[in-house]
Amino acid sequence: MKVKNPMTLLRDMAEEKLTDTTRALGGVQQRLQDAVQQHEQLQHYEREYQHSLRQGMMERGMSMADLVNHQSFVLSLNQVVKQHATHVNRCEKAVDQAKASWVHDKQRLNAFETLIVRRETARAQVETRQEQKLMDEFAQRAGQKRERL
Template sequence: MKVKNPMAMLRDMAEEKLTETTRALGSVQQSLQQAVKQHEQLKGYEQEYQRSLRQGMMGKGMSVADLVNHQAFIVSLNQVVKQHENHVNSCEHAVSKTKANWMHDKRKLNAFETLIVRRESAQALVESRQEQKLMDEFAQRAGQKRERL
């Protein structure tokens, strides 16, 4: 069994880490999308209830109890919207942080791959020079043999 190059092992580890970070990024982005969607729905509900309150007051009118209940519900809904806005902000922060981690892991993987390519190129150059040296020696010996004959 061939012993794996330490640089290749590090590259593989970096690739696994990048895969994990990519999954995490997808997960937090999905959470953000859901949070934004829920936030938009909550804002829509709030606007709908405010519109309903205005229509009720302008139409037939409302009893004081209905008015107070409607306003209290709208205030509660407004608080929920603000709380959910904080949740959206933390999801955005998580996406930013995970994206930064992903970029770091990607740069790390690229660095290992670049080092491996450079090492392989240097090794190929050394082998090419050795092969050229052998060919030159062979040509020199062949020339010497011809001279002797």
């Protein structure tokens, strides 16, 4: 079994971390999308209920008890919409944090990959120099043999 280069091992670990971070980012983005959709639905419901309340008051009138009940419900609904807006803001912050983590992890992976490429390039240059040196020595020996003959 071949032992992995420590730098390759670190790169692999950084790649796994980036994969995990990517999954987490996808999860928080989905939660944000769901929260925004729910918030929009609540706002739509609030607008519809307020519109129906106005229509009911204008067209057929309303008893004081019904008016108080409807206004109380509208206020409660308004509170829910505000609370849900806070939830949406928290989800947006979570997405921002997850994006920042993803960027950090991606930069870390890129750094390891860059180091690996540099190391491989340096190793290839050393090998090329060694081969060139051997070829020069071989050519020199061959030249010396020809001179002797």
